[in-house]
Amino acid sequence: MNTMTDTAALAAAEPAAPAFRDELLAAGLLIDTGENGLYGRSQVFEDVVERLNVAIAHLGADQQPEVLRFPPAMRRTDFEDSEYLKSFPNLAGTIHSFCGNDMGHQRLLRALDDAMIESDDDRSEEWMAQQKPTRVVLTPAACYPIYPVMARRGPLPADGRTIDVLSYCFRHEPSLDPGRMQMFRQREYVRLGSAEQVMAFRQMWVERGSLLITLLQLPVEVDLANDPFFGRGGKIVADSQRAQALKFELLIPVADPRGKTACLSFNYHMDHFGAIWKIACEDGAVAHTGCVGFGMERITLALFRHHGLDVNAWPDDVRALLWGDTEARVAQGMASMQAASAVSVEGAGDSA
Structure with missing residues (x-):
């Protein structure tokens, strides 16, 4: 699971967030929908996202991942099995639909007519009494749909599996901070396998994720983190997650230069999902x-914050990475990183 938190900076980031949000809206990069945390994206914004996706694909190409793409909704029973509601009930989003008869439809329409007399914020929700939960819910994290799929395939191969997944996700946390x-x-x-395989995978991606952010000429800070577990018992779970060093985040100032936002997350779930869905190794x-x-x-957003709202004025090396020969730039960065790592290991051996 990947629940990006930036918990330490949330209180500090919120006051300054509207200023950056207003800049993005005024520039047309984000489109105001009238609902906090729900935005349209401009062509320029989407182009940057797509260019980042290309760079990330090259960064992980040597892992030969299986590419899977799911819609931003998942089967409700899989969601229930995931235990997400135990930890984050306040963030979940369910999908309801009208399932009634003609009489129910008439009641819905009357309630809707009454509601529409009022202004947006004062409207009654009575018409929603005619709605019932469906068998699907909004996806809270991109990796969630893959675990039941992997379980149905049977035992993992000896070298485990690596999955490349991308999805829209939903979290019910409306905010003026555009980063939330x-x-x-x-x-x-996503890596599935033995504890050793997964831990090595996470360390590799801490290094590769940091490399990408360095190539984008953004500040890099990786720190121990925890998910925002709900309720009185949540602090105990969060403390345990930190004590076991299960989660790290790459933090970048986005909405407020004094605060930091989690832009990458590196997570080790141990056997949590494997046990839930009975995913077995070879x-x-x-x-x-x-x-x-x-x-x-x-x-x-971090790119727009640190390099400006005009992509044509971004640093040449950043533009070359995103709009030039991305594959070559990423390969060059990987080679330099591996060479530096080899020198570091050799130096440690000499000192010993």
């Missing part, structure tokens, strides 16, 4: 899972 959207995209690489052991999540809108 209610509907947003996550690009994830030897029959319960599979461990982990993921790296890229907040596509958040990284894009």
Whole structure:
């Protein structure tokens, strides 16, 4: 699971967020829908997102991931099995629909007519009494739909599986901070396998994620983090998550230069999802899972915050990475990173 939190900076980021939000709206990069955290995106904004997606694809190409794409909704029973509601009931989004007869339809229309007499914020919700839950819910994290799919395939191969997944996700947390959207995209690489395979995968992506942000000429800070678990018992779970170092986030100032927003998240779930869906390794052991999540809108917002609202004025190397030979630039960065790592290891060996 990838739940980006930026908990430490939330209180500090909110006051200054409207200023940056207003700049984005005035420039036409985001489109106001009248609902906090729900925005349209301009062609320029979407172009940056797509260019980032290309760079991320090259960054993980050598892992030969299986590419899967799902709609931003998942089966309700899978959602229930995930235990998301135990931890984040306040963030979940369900999908309701009219399932009644002609009489129910007439009641709905009368209630709707009465509601529409009032202004937006004062409208009655009585018409929604005619709605019933459907068998689908909004996807809270891009990786959630893949676990039941993997379980149905049977035991994992000896080298496990790596999945590349991208989806719109929903979190019910309306905010004036443009970095806290209610509907947003996550690009994830998800690893399923042994504990050793998953831990190595996470460390690799801490390095590669940091490389991408460095190539984008954005500030890089990776720190221990926890998910925003709900309720009185949530603090205990969050403290445990930190104590076990299960989650790290890459933080970048976005809405407020004094605060930081989680733009990438590196997560080790241990055998949580493997146990829920009975995903087995080749030897029959319960599979461990982990993921790296890229907040596509958040990284894009960080680029606009640090390089300006005019993409044509962005630094030449950033433009070359996104609109030039992306594959070559990423490969060059990877080679430099690996060379530096080799020198570091050799130096450590000499000192020993």
